[in-house]
Amino acid sequence: MKVLIRFLRRGQANAVEAKERLFDGEALTLGRSTDQVLQLKDRRVALRHASIALRAGTPVIASRSPAGIVVNDTLCRDAALRAGDTVRIGANVLRVFEPPAGIDLGFSFELDAEVAAEAAGLDSRRLDFQALSWRRAPVNWALAAATLALSLVIPASGLLDEGWQDRLRGGPLPDDGFWISGPLSPAHHNVGWRCETCHQQPFERVRNVACTDCHAGVGRHFAADGPVTGLETMRCAGCHAEHNEPATLVRRDDALCTDCHADIAAVAGAGAGIEDAADFHDAHPEFRLAAGGPQRLKFPHDVHLDPEGIEGKDGKDVVMACGDCHRPEADGGRMQPVTMLAHCADCHRLDFDPAFPDATVPHTDASTVLRRLVEYYSRSFLELYPDPQATAQPARLARVPGRVTDARERARLLQQARERAFTVARDLFERRSCHDCHEIAATGDPDDPWKVEPAKLRTAWMPKARFNHARHSTALSECGLCHDAARSKDAADVLMPKIEDCRECHGSGDWHRNPQNRVQSSCTMCHGFHDARHGAWEGAVR
């Protein structure tokens, strides 16, 4: 497109000075910006206000700014330019004339003198950053208001209405989840991100009932009639702090215990009979084993653990190991109880008559055993009593079954059976089998002369401490390290480790005080706080 531009400048006495310029290009741009082909003046003109280009051979002026252009006194977005048209953009006036041959468009360009004078000088405002930037005050207020609305007002509006709260939580607007001060512990995810489950009253600390609503069975620290009363008024959240990272719902620091137990007399009184404990490393009382009477069992560990072996059920020697009798519970913690049936009976059989090695007495109280023996021999004497001396089959039967009809004969046989039963029982109770392991007492009653004192085997020597055998079963720690069983001759020997044994590996709960090469061991490693044996904490909830 070729455009002839005739610049008109009015001098003194309205004398017009004209200067022509030929433009040859795709589009003739008009605007206030310095990069425009035709630079317009007047502040009302946009930087890139309009452009003129050929459309199907006809020059068309099109607006590039929202302000539009005035063609022949009509405001429009675009217009085809013909000779005689007048275009006004601000104070700039374009008058289209008939172009010479070979030229697509010709127009004169003139500027109002006043505007030209005004725009000629450089305005210091152009260099004033503050004047050209946005005004700060409205932005400041808007930002503060928006922040307050998004972080406080909108989330807080959910507290006014439950339905609105639910819609807030389901929608894009910020809800009270924006107030969370740290991640919710995984254990509490079932609460379903409903803050009010625990934060029941605004501006009130989480109350214990919020906890015990779900944790109903949580145990007390000691019985309700215990020596201290202040404990009931403690807040659950005082120890169980939510929204922390890393998530630690349970206090495991020593201060949890030692705040009171370092000087327990000051809290519980001197008469409570509890010893001070401040640090496992050097301020912990010797282990106190559960009280109880004698075990009443004859059991030499050393004989059973003889490395040469001990006579087994087939008469062959077997070498026994601890694990043959002592097996941990399913959780790996304490040991399962040792029972006669499961652990002893294989070798210690309760047969009583060498002629009938398969016949055994039950492992129960002496009266029952005696009665069973009498019954056994009565039946044998009255029915089938094979001759113990018989060496070949068929055995010589002393009686024909069910044929003893004579009352005197029956009485005689029963008397013989009873005597036999008592002889065998005396052998069991006073010389072997029962006598091997149990203490047998005489009752003085000729019809029921023996009493077996039942063995009392303990499975929990330290019921207030946690211990897990499985976690301690490493190559470094075989049973004998803690339990000196191989040299024990008497079942009455207590084979529990002493605190020094534990201290060989376990140190202080405070890493500052913990010696090198010791496992840092806080109170809670072995001891719990809540103990359901003392009843539920509920009674103390406020």
Added chain:
Amino acid sequence: MQESLLAYRRMRYLWAAGALAAAAILAYALHRPPEPPNGGTWLGYTLGGIAAALVLLLGAFSIRKRAYASTLGSVRGWLSAHVYLGLALLVVMTLHAGFQFGWNVHTLAYALACVVVASGIVGVWFYLRYPEQMSRNRAGETREQMLAELADLDRLCAKQAAALGGEFPDVIVSARDRAALGGSAWAILAGRDRSRVVLPGAHGGGHAQPNAGQSRLVDWLGHELAGSTDGERTRLIHELMALVNTRRGLLERLRRDAQIRGWLDAWLYVHVPATCALLAALAAHVLVVFLYW
């Protein structure tokens, strides 16, 4: 100004802020709360209270600097304290948070405070760096003086061009009209010379061309000078070149002056709005902590 801002009264506020930060760090290191360190332990509440008080004190600087009648310390002292205590705030609030962060109102307040402190550090850096450059650039002149000088030069150039006649008046007028000087906030800050000039015939064919540093105009003048065989004309072109060159230097200084002044203001366009948002977020943070206690 630039030295005394940081060195005010033998850096008394540096020592005060440093002592505060050191005390906070020491307490944090010795503090062994039962749960992970957070804003809810006694030390957490203490540090939070100190941090909130610091924010209010730092914000009060904007009131004090406008209260010309106030005798509550000198503004210079307040500014010195503002700078150092702002840095201490960074330490105190981080320890208050116990290094726990998340997508929540609490971290929003923390992040806004970081933005405020960071923009403040930039501002201090500007104030240490730019005033000297600015006075060097101005060489004892005010901006109005420079603008008046520019107008004089424009007039002289136009007169010289009119004397030369031909293409000269149009070229000089286009170079004047199309000299870019500021115009928008961004143009001022960027400081790039987007000047253009329309040169005749083979030099541009009537199209506007980039004229950064007036280099195209000088090139054209040089070309005209080389082609001149008339001694008087050569002298006139020489003089015009000298004028254009002086004008070029003046434009450069004006642009630089506006740029420096612009940057000295610009950081406040982050610092102050972020402060306003911080005050709102801080209020929400404190209220919410006790709303869901």
